[in-house]
Amino acid sequence: MASIQLKNVRKSFGAVNVIKGVDLEVRSGEFMVFVGPSGCGKSTLLRLISGLEDITSGEMLFDGTVVNNLAPSKRGIAMVFQSYALYPHMKVSENMAFGMELAKSSQSEIDKRVSEAANMLQITPYLDRLPKQLSGGQRQRVAIGRAIVRDPRVFLFDEPLSNLDAALRVATRLEIAKLHHKMNNVTMIYVTHDQVEAMTLADRICVLRDGLVEQVGSPLELYEQPNSLFVAGFIGSPKMNFITGVAAEPYKCQTLGVRSEHLEIVPAHGVWNGTVVHTENLGSDSFVYVDIGQEEPVVVRVNGTAHFAPGAPLQFSPINNKVYRFGADGKPLKA
Amino acid sequence: MTSQNLNVTDARNAPTVKVLGTSELTQERLRAAMWFLVPMLLVLAVVAGWPLYRTIYFSLTNASLTSLSGATFVGFDNYYSSTTLKSGKVLYDGILVDSDWWNAVWNTIRFSVVSVVLEAFFGMIVALFLNADFKGRGIVRAAILVPWAIPTIVSAKMWSWMLNDQFGIINDVLKRLGFIEKGIAWTASDATAMLAVLVVDVWKTTPFMALLILAGLQQIPKDIYEAADVDGVHPVKQFFRITLPLVRPALMVAIIFRMLDAMRIFDLIYVLTPNSSSTKTISVLAKENLFDFDKFAYGSAESTVLFLIIAVMAALYIWLGKVRFDGGDR
Amino acid sequence: MWDLVKKLLFYFGVVLIVFLSVFPFYYAVLTSFKTGTSLFQVSYLPSLSTSTWENYVGVLTNGSFPRNLLNSLIVASITVGVSLMIGVTAAFALARVRFRGRGLVLMTILGISMFPQIAVLAGLFELVRAFNAINTVPALVFSYLIFILPFTVWVLTTFMRDLPVEMEEAAIIDGASPWIIIRRVFLPLMWPALVTTGLLAFIAAWNEFLFALTFTTDNTHRTVPVAIGLLSGASEHEIPWGPIMAASVIVTVPLIVLVLIFQRKIISGLTAGGVKG
Numbered sequence: 001m002a003s004i005q006l007k008n009v010r011k012s013f014g015a016v017n018v019i020k021g022v023d024l025e026v027r028s029g030e031f032m033v034f035v036g037p038s039g040c041g042k043s044t045l046l047r048l049i050s051g052l053e054d055i056t057s058g059e060m061l062f063d064g065t066v067v068n069n070l071a072p073s074k075r076g077i078a079m080v081f082q083s084y085a086l087y088p089h090m091k092v093s094e095n096m097a098f099g100m101e102l103a104k105s106s107q108s109e110i111d112k113r114v115s116e117a118a119n120m121l122q123i124t125p126y127l128d129r130l131p132k133q134l135s136g137g138q139r140q141r142v143a144i145g146r147a148i149v150r151d152p153r154v155f156l157f158d159e160p161l162s163n164l165d166a167a168l169r170v171a172t173r174l175e176i177a178k179l180h181h182k183m184n185n186v187t188m189i190y191v192t193h194d195q196v197e198a199m200t201l202a203d204r205i206c207v208l209r210d211g212l213v214e215q216v217g218s219p220l221e222l223y224e225q226p227n228s229l230f231v232a233g234f235i236g237s238p239k240m241n242f243i244t245g246v247a248a249e250p251y252k253c254q255t256l257g258v259r260s261e262h263l264e265i266v267p268a269h270g271v272w273n274g275t276v277v278h279t280e281n282l283g284s285d286s287f288v289y290v291d292i293g294q295e296e297p298v299v300v301r302v303n304g305t306a307h308f309a310p311g312a313p314l315q316f317s318p319i320n321n322k323v324y325r326f327g328a329d330g331k332p333l334k335a
Numbered sequence: 336m337t338s339q340n341l342n343v344t345d346a347r348n349a350p351t352v353k354v355l356g357t358s359e360l361t362q363e364r365l366r367a368a369m370w371f372l373v374p375m376l377l378v379l380a381v382v383a384g385w386p387l388y389r390t391i392y393f394s395l396t397n398a399s400l401t402s403l404s405g406a407t408f409v410g411f412d413n414y415y416s417s418t419t420l421k422s423g424k425v426l427y428d429g430i431l432v433d434s435d436w437w438n439a440v441w442n443t444i445r446f447s448v449v450s451v452v453l454e455a456f457f458g459m460i461v462a463l464f465l466n467a468d469f470k471g472r473g474i475v476r477a478a479i480l481v482p483w484a485i486p487t488i489v490s491a492k493m494w495s496w497m498l499n500d501q502f503g504i505i506n507d508v509l510k511r512l513g514f515i516e517k518g519i520a521w522t523a524s525d526a527t528a529m530l531a532v533l534v535v536d537v538w539k540t541t542p543f544m545a546l547l548i549l550a551g552l553q554q555i556p557k558d559i560y561e562a563a564d565v566d567g568v569h570p571v572k573q574f575f576r577i578t579l580p581l582v583r584p585a586l587m588v589a590i591i592f593r594m595l596d597a598m599r600i601f602d603l604i605y606v607l608t609p610n611s612s613s614t615k616t617i618s619v620l621a622k623e624n625l626f627d628f629d630k631f632a633y634g635s636a637e638s639t640v641l642f643l644i645i646a647v648m649a650a651l652y653i654w655l656g657k658v659r660f661d662g663g664d665r
Numbered sequence: 666m667w668d669l670v671k672k673l674l675f676y677f678g679v680v681l682i683v684f685l686s687v688f689p690f691y692y693a694v695l696t697s698f699k700t701g702t703s704l705f706q707v708s709y710l711p712s713l714s715t716s717t718w719e720n721y722v723g724v725l726t727n728g729s730f731p732r733n734l735l736n737s738l739i740v741a742s743i744t745v746g747v748s749l750m751i752g753v754t755a756a757f758a759l760a761r762v763r764f765r766g767r768g769l770v771l772m773t774i775l776g777i778s779m780f781p782q783i784a785v786l787a788g789l790f791e792l793v794r795a796f797n798a799i800n801t802v803p804a805l806v807f808s809y810l811i812f813i814l815p816f817t818v819w820v821l822t823t824f825m826r827d828l829p830v831e832m833e834e835a836a837i838i839d840g841a842s843p844w845i846i847i848r849r850v851f852l853p854l855m856w857p858a859l860v861t862t863g864l865l866a867f868i869a870a871w872n873e874f875l876f877a878l879t880f881t882t883d884n885t886h887r888t889v890p891v892a893i894g895l896l897s898g899a900s901e902h903e904i905p906w907g908p909i910m911a912a913s914v915i916v917t918v919p920l921i922v923l924v925l926i927f928q929r930k931i932i933s934g935l936t937a938g939g940v941k942g
Contacts, residue, residue: 052834054358071359073840085831089853099839367843368758375755382811383777386788393787403791477925478683484924486872488890489913493693507707550936599781602874606894618783635787642784
């Protein structure tokens with residue numbers, strides 16, 4: 001329901017510049033994911049949007065109105081924290097009602113919204129419990145419920161899954177995706193360092209690096225048209241292979257990027273050849289690590305299982321010439 | 336200075352940057368912080384600031400207990416003054432030439448240094464015991480809290496009974512063991528009074544020291560010792576090469592606080608060894624002059640000097656130790 | 666063999682520590698049950714035949730001791746109550762809000778808690794006399810604040826720093842003002858810290874001697890430490906050791922019980938504050 005615009009937003013803590021001039025537009029109702037390595041400023045950017053931190057300079061607009069100095073509670077936002085941040089001494093229902101209660105909403109209105117949110121997240125049976133009587137996954141659902149009750153224009157998630165174990169993480173991820181479909185007019189911004197979460201949840205991803213926006217686009221855009229070496233290496237699993245030096249010469253570039261699924265093993269006349277270092281069999285597919293004299297072994301994806309003894313010679317080539325060429329500046333070269 | 340430089344570069348890089356006002360949230364928090372602090376600062380100003388100022392003021396007057404308001408300003412005469420008599424003889428006066436004062440200074444220093452050194456030593460031993468894993472550790476920890484919990488005055492009385500020259504249990508034990516033949520007047524005799532005070536203070540305060548040191552010891556990761564054990568480092572060497580260096584910050588803080596605390600000692604000495612000149616500290620002397628000998632201004636001067644000594648020590652500590660008071664964020 | 670010796674030595678040390686810590690109090694208890702001539706015969710073990718409650722009965726029924734107990738209780742409670750009230754909000758400001766001069770305020774607080782009491786005694790005396798407050802509860806509460814308040818603020822600030830930042834931020838987003846955050850979110854979580862701080866402050870106030878000695882002049886207005894400190898006879902041989910020990914035990918037992926109950930909390934409070942015993 002709200003679009004958010006950031007115009008040359010900067011943030012420094014003392015002498016340390018954390019956000020170094022971000023221009024970004026988050027469209028109304030979209031699911032935007034901020035992703036990047038730790039220290040890139042993604043959480044800080046989220047906290048600037050929430051209003052918990054002051055912007056050092058620049059402008060932030062919600063639906064075209066400048067909100068730079070607006071208090072967080074007046075921005076129409078709700079936030080889900082990494083540590084859940086539930087109030088330990090309040091029952092689940094009280095946790096969810098706290099914001100409305102402070103806003104002096106009527107008791108009937110509060111009850112209605114709390115029970116609606118509880119239904120949506122299937123936490124109704126726990127409404128009378130204290131947070132400490134709940135599991136991690138349930139707590140995170142309560143935290144999401146507390147955010148829903150606020151009926152926000154913008155939903156902010158700060159690494160909400162990183163305290164959960166792997167299985168629960170996948171389940172809760174699905175939960176959040178469903179939530180986005182149900183509340184499809186609410187803008188959601190989600191911070192994570194996990195590119196899989198980013199790829200699976202996002203309408204659009206914003207890759208941040210060192211306090212600056214590296215690239216913004218849909219998951220597939222980033223995957224297929226990374227506009228820098230950094231994005232290419234960050235998005236996709238396993239990591240894109242980077243080939244440099246003599247081995248990249250046939251393609252006339254500084255660095256050549258090839259995804260492992262775009263490589264195939266050939267019996268002869270392969271573009272590259274090397275020796276097998278290790279094979280990972282995952283059942284549905286396998287990853288073969290091949291040493292071709294680069295710093296890192298090149299990973300080649302093979303359908304089904306693969307059997308290569310370490311040390312065996314191997315030749316491989318790109319499929320359909322699907323390669324990414326990068327210049328010395330780390331930017332892609334035009335074809 | 337740095338921030339100015341930064342602003343300059345910032346402006347050069349991004350000429351369109353607008354410098355912003357403070358947000359509602361920050362304003363609200365700053366305003367709240369101010370109102371939250373005002374009552375405390377006000378109370379402290381009234382109970383600490385004003386009385387301190389008055390004490391210093393009195394030290395520069397000739398105030399006496401009966402005529403506080405009639406005091407007149409005499410400059411530094413209470414600290415040091417000289418009068419030349421008609422005969423040409425010069426008389427010096429003031430605390431700087433007062434042998435009682437210097438005796439008290441010496442007693443204070445002697446007491447502080449010796450008691451803190453002993454407390455650190457025994458505190459370290461007790462802390463090492465408590466840091467070991469053994470059955471009944473809880474009991475020991477509870478036991479050492481007992482001396483700490485007992486009011487100072489009560490421990491002074493308890494010990495003066497135990498140290499009693501005729502009926503005291505300590506003399507009784509020493510007699511039975513054959514060390515002495517006749518009971519010693521521990522608290523009354525000049526030779527032993529300071530020893531008695533030290534014993535009681537060490538007994539009472541070692542637990543506090545031990546707990547502070549223990550907190551420091553528990554910060555040391557266990558695997559360092561395991562690694563040292565594997566390398567066959569002797570336990571004594573482990574203590575001097577691993578434990579001591581790692582626990583030193585905690586130990587130093589404890590020692591400094593205890594030192595500043597010991598410098599102002601009053602109650603124990605006032606009750607345990609009244610009237611003994613060999614234990615009379617600055618606080619005791621100043622209290623006597625203020626209220627018992629009707630030398631109010633003189634006592635104020637002595638109080639002021641004690642304050643200055645402690646203030647200088649604290650300042651040195653903060654400066655040398657580079658203590659950061661602004662520890663937490665938010 | 667050597668291991669056994671080491672173990673024996675270790676436990677000998679343990680026993681020695683416990684013995685030295687507890688014995689003086691044990692001996693005081695022992696003495697408090699003795700009267701007359703048995704008082705002046707050193708004994709190491711309690712004996713039923715010479716034990717009597719006489720000293721306790723005497724201390725609690727004659728003289729002003731019950732009154733002194735009440736005085737101490739009132740003065741310490743009010744001082745701690747006032748300090749906690751002022752201290753909680755101040756600690757929030759110091760622990761949770763970034764503002765210029767925060768370091769200076771913290772340094773001042775620590776500095777004041779290090780003040781030698783004697784340095785303010787003359788000035789305080791003038792104030793107390795000017796308000797005609799000698800022998801009154803307010804005079805004692807007022808003077809005790811000088812060391813109880815900084816201590817309280819300091820310890821509460823350390824505790825308050827440890828509360829999770831995200832919880833406060835959740836409350837901010839829920840629209841809670843700083844005052845609401847303190848009242849509705851922090852205080853319910855801080856009661857263990859409040860109990861600890863309050864207890865430590867209470868013990869410090871309960872034990873105070875110099876101010877109470879100076880600002881009270883007659884027996885009915887004295888606090889317990891002063892009453893005990895000044896209990897004496899005409900000459901050394903007339904010092905009423907029995908009643909003194911009984912009074913000592915009476916004021917100490919509640920403290921020891923409290924300390925043992927709240928052992929862990931007290932240790933955390935002492936080391937968190939790291940200021941004063």
